[in-house]
Amino acid sequence: MLISSDKPDSSTNGYSHYDFIPSTKEKSHKNGFSHPVKNGSIPTYAQVQTPPKELKEEFEETPYLIVLTIYLCYAVLMVFGYLRDFMRKSGLEKNFMAKELNREVSTLDIHVDLEKQVAEFLGVEDSIIIGMGFATNSTTIPSLVSKGCLIFSDELNHASLVLGCRLSGAKIRVFKHNNMKDLEKQIQSAIIEGQPRSHRPWKKIIIIVEGIYSMEGTIVNLPALIDLKKKYKCYLYVDEAHSIGAIGPRGRGVVDYFGCDPNDVDILMGTFSKSFGAAGGYIAGSRNTIDHIRVYCYNFMYATSMSAVVAKQIYTSMQIVMGKDGTNEGLKRINQLQRNTHYFRQKLKQKGFIIYGNEDSPVVPLMLFFPSKIAAFVRHLLKHGIATVGVGFPATSLTTARARFCISAAHTKEMLDEALSVVETAGRLIMVDYSRKPRSQENVIY
Numbered sequence: 001m002l003i004s005s006d007k008p009d010s011s012t013n014g015y016s017h018y019d020f021i022p023s024t025k026e027k028s029h030k031n032g033f034s035h036p037v038k039n040g041s042i043p044t045y046a047q048v049q050t051p052p053k054e055l056k057e058e059f060e061e062t063p064y065l066i067v068l069t070i071y072l073c074y075a076v077l078m079v080f081g082y083l084r085d086f087m088r089k090s091g092l093e094k095n096f097m098a099k100e101l102n103r104e105v106s107t108l109d110i111h112v113d114l115e116k117q118v119a120e121f122l123g124v125e126d127s128i129i130i131g132m133g134f135a136t137n138s139t140t141i142p143s144l145v146s147k148g149c150l151i152f153s154d155e156l157n158h159a160s161l162v163l164g165c166r167l168s169g170a171k172i173r174v175f176k177h178n179n180m181k182d183l184e185k186q187i188q189s190a191i192i193e194g195q196p197r198s199h200r201p202w203k204k205i206i207i208i209v210e211g212i213y214s215m216e217g218t219i220v221n222l223p224a225l226i227d228l229k230k231k232y233k234c235y236l237y238v239d240e241a242h243s244i245g246a247i248g249p250r251g252r253g254v255v256d257y258f259g260c261d262p263n264d265v266d267i268l269m270g271t272f273s274k275s276f277g278a279a280g281g282y283i284a285g286s287r288n289t290i291d292h293i294r295v296y297c298y299n300f301m302y303a304t305s306m307s308a309v310v311a312k313q314i315y316t317s318m319q320i321v322m323g324k325d326g327t328n329e330g331l332k333r334i335n336q337l338q339r340n341t342h343y344f345r346q347k348l349k350q351k352g353f354i355i356y357g358n359e360d361s362p363v364v365p366l367m368l369f370f371p372s373k374i375a376a377f378v379r380h381l382l383k384h385g386i387a388t389v390g391v392g393f394p395a396t397s398l399t400t401a402r403a404r405f406c407i408s409a410a411h412t413k414e415m416l417d418e419a420l421s422v423v424e425t426a427g428r429l430i431m432v433d434y435s436r437k438p439r440s441q442e443n444v445i446y
């Protein structure tokens with residue numbers, strides 16, 4: 001039906017174009033202009049306006065037959081959905097094709113296999129995989145908490161966690177880095193005071209931490225955190241981007257490192273971009289939690305699934321770490337990484353550098369302090385074939401610039417020694433061997 005307003009009819013679209021036509025008195029002045037300063041008044045915008053063009057908007061009811069056909073199509077699709085579920089259960093459907101947009105139609109066998117394997121690796125019921133590590137945090141947290149919930153976030157949490165917290169709409173309180181006393185004090189007062197103004201109890205309280213902190217090389221105090229979360233009935237979210245596949249006797253992250261029960265951590269998050277040499281992230285936990293995330297996480301519902309090639313790479317490297325390839329290559333590499341880490345850290349300390357973090361952490365921050373020294377240090381190393389990451393404000397505070405080394409199991413003793421000698425020269429040249437501790441000459445056993 002075409003809606004055309006030949007006559008002034010204010011009911012068609014809320015107003016009539018006649019509303020814009022100047023009054024008879026105003027019309028008597030050509031062009032709609034009244035004599036501007038005849039009686040000392042300046043014409044208003046409405047007075048100088050010319051009438052707008054007539055509004056024409058088109059609309060036609062959906063034909064009944066089309067509506068019926070669409071609903072019929074949905075019914076047919078639903079029947080095919082049941083058929084597909086049946087075929088999947090009986091192993092008849094292999095799902096060869098991946099389409100974009102919805103994980104429901106873009107999940108390949110390799111994705112399902114990888115999700116099962118991640119859950120097995122971590123010792124929990126279920127997991128989901130997402131194509132990007134950063135988005136794993138930033139889109140999962142909003143699916144877990146919202147307005148009326150409270151997040152306790154470590155002050156040194158990664159940007160992806162910070163973004164996820166902000167997007168969730170929940171209240172955020174920041175506690176001192178890895179400081180359980182400060183955290184407990186804040187939890188207690190949050191529970192006593194409740195939500196701001198209404199003082200209602202918080203819907204959920206969640207503590208968000210990292211396994212190994214990417215800029216500090218510190219390891220989270222997981223046993224103390226588990227005690228706290230149980231004592232105050234909070235949820236616990238641990239980002240294992242730097243710890244998964246790197247620490248613990250079986251390379252299964254901080255839970256493995258401390259010998260804790262993985263079921264005591266509500267959300268286990270990690271990325272595949274470090275130890276697994278690929279890309280993407282995972283969320284693992286109880287079946288109920290993962291089922292919830294599958295439905296409410298934007299990334300899982302709307303983003304393209306992980307590339308099958310990447311998924312296969314992760315699957316295979318995880319099999320090696322788990323010893324499922326029939327060799328002990330994975331275990332050997334985990335032990336090698338620990339050896340390399342201890343050796344490199346100790347040697348750097350002997351050379352007078354200030355090194356932050358836990359001695360088991362393969363993330364090794366060497367303190368430069370002055371932001372102006374970052375480029376000189378990194379460039380000197382690069383000139384001698386050694387890649388390192390210079391980190392300054394805003395990733396650190398203004399006065400704690402540093403260089404970060406990431407140790408690998410693939411490094412040999414010769415490589416480490418060569419790197420140490422270049423770092424030593426750079427350190428003397430740029431004057432960053434600041435440590436005031438006595439420099440031990442003890443032989444470091446490799």
Ligand SMILES: Cc1ncc(COP(=O)(O)O)c(C=O)c1O
Nearest residue numbers: 132133134158160214241271273
């Ligand atoms: C703690 C932490 N979480 C998440 C991420 C994001 O992971 P990705 O780089 O794989 O997107 C990083 C990246 O370095 C990280 O350090």
